[in-house]
Amino acid sequence: MxxxxxxxxxxxxxxxxxxxxxxxxxxxxxxxxxxxxxxxxxxxxxxxxxxxxxxxxxxxxxxxxxxxxxxxxxxxxxxxxxxxxxxxxxxxxxxxxxxxxxxFLPGVSPNAPTPAQARAVGAALAEVHLAAREFPLDRTDGLAPRNTLAILERCSSALASIDADLPRALEKGREVVAAWPDDLPRSVIHSDLFPDNVLMLGEQVTGMIDFYFACNGSMAYDLAVTHAAWCFDKRGERFDPAIGQALVEGYCDVRPLGDAERAALPLLAQGACLRFVASRAEDWLDTPADALVTRKDPMDFVRRWDFYVENGARVFA
Ligand SMILES: Nc1ncnc2c1ncn2[C@@H]1O[C@H](COP(=O)(O)OP(=O)(O)OP(=O)(O)O)[C@@H](O)[C@H]1O
Ligand SMILES: N[C@@H](CCO)C(=O)O
Structure with a gap:
């Protein structure tokens, strides 16, 4: 509803x-x-x-x-x-x-994106980053890694009630925040570009919607968020390398990544996972189990996070 x-x-x-x-x-x-x-x-x-x-x-x-x-x-x-x-x-x-x-824009959100669709989304995201550079207003990212770690820390005593394996996200989160690069090229970023926020007709992006987390931030981080959102099955158990490769290539066709951005992607993807683990954990604890809204499982992004720790350097090479 x-x-x-x-x-x-x-x-x-x-x-x-x-x-x-x-x-x-x-x-x-x-x-x-x-x-x-x-x-x-x-x-x-x-x-x-x-x-x-x-x-x-x-x-x-x-x-x-x-x-x-x-x-x-x-x-x-x-x-x-x-x-x-x-x-x-x-x-x-x-x-x-x-x-x-x-x-109103035409199109439907892809359920099972193809590599060609991911390539188009990567290119559209890069176009947004380039066009947004002259946008005159500013908005701070309230969900930057330091903030999301603070959210997770506030929830720490209840994390195990969601899943016995969730509390370890705290230590992983501290490592991500300690290593976070603050000097990557910035623009205004969407920062929540999941498939349900993209409308497509075939392989064409007809609409990017739901800019209600948009803020100033690192463009490579936004690409990492989109990677985490598009390249796995819902539970984060299966990574699709063809989607990942097409997404990054589509992005770079429009806005090539600098060396520092590319080198940072494995860590940025972990930061993306921290963000969704934290916001989902907080929402989970705030939403009664019998509410009409279906709660989103933070463990879906703990699994993605584990994947990036183990395979990030190879995937983004
Ligand atoms: N500009 C648009 N053109 C066509 N359809 C749209 C447009 N904006 C929203 N929609 C439709 O409305 C639905 C709900 O919009 P949206 O996802 O923005 O809702 P929300 O409640 O603001 O977001 P969320 O659930 O992500 O918090 C979308 O899935 C899409 O089908
Ligand atoms: N797209 C987010 C919700 C909005 O932040 C998620 O799937 O957790």
Missing amino acids: AVYTHLGAEELARLIAEYDVGQLVSAKGIAEGVSNSNWLVETTQGRFILTMYERRIDTGDLPFFLGLLDHLAERDCPVPATIHDRSGGIYRLIDGKAVALIE
Whole structure:
């Protein structure tokens, strides 16, 4: 489920009338997604996505997230532009909650990506990194390794209740943070580019969505996040080398990696695993077992992490 708030027909029509997009024809709640409420809105002029920001997102960050979409869309990156209201506003408030109207993009998220799709995603990510370098706003990465280690440390006494093997992530995390390189080339990064945040038609990337973790950060780290998200089965038990190779090659076709970035990839991939182990562990402990939302298992990323410790140097050579 991901429609947390009921919006009545009159309220929706009033909202849509604030935009120059024609008259409301229909609005259907979208089941996918867990953070926000999303509707597919059809008007006499086309289709749009209406998002209501429910949790986790600080309204003060919306000019960054939504301004970034416009910046990237203007530079031909496959991201949805935002629709501004008649007074130029990038978001509006309904009963104190922020809502934004966003361009609808075609495509579906791949379930079992192919190497050709991974290559296209690598290239699209590099295009975003290059285009975002001139984006004028800044946002600190609240989930940088030091912060995610701190999250894990706060959860430390409860980690074993999730899985007996999880507490060892703490020591591994301290090693990653101690070795973390802070001087790699930076841009604005997506930092959560899982397959469910990419829309594709065949081998073409038609949409990169969900930029709500975007922040300033190292571009090679973003590639490592995408590697960890795309190149394994769900549980992180099986690595697909063809996907990994295609993803990195696709990226380098658009933005070749420097020597320091390439050398750092094994560690950056471990940092990516630390980030998802920590955020998943925290969410797991915060979400009752019988909640409607399915909890994501942090162990899926402990297995990936073990893989990178053992094979990272070979995989990224
Ligand atoms: N611009 C868009 N064009 C077409 N479909 C979109 C667009 N934005 C979102 N969607 C659809 O809505 C679904 C939910 O969006 P999204 O993943 O952003 O939800 P969320 O709750 O904000 O995210 P998450 O679950 O990752 O926290 C997507 O899976 C996709 O099907
Ligand atoms: N994509 C993340 C959730 C958002 O941070 C995960 O799979 O854990």
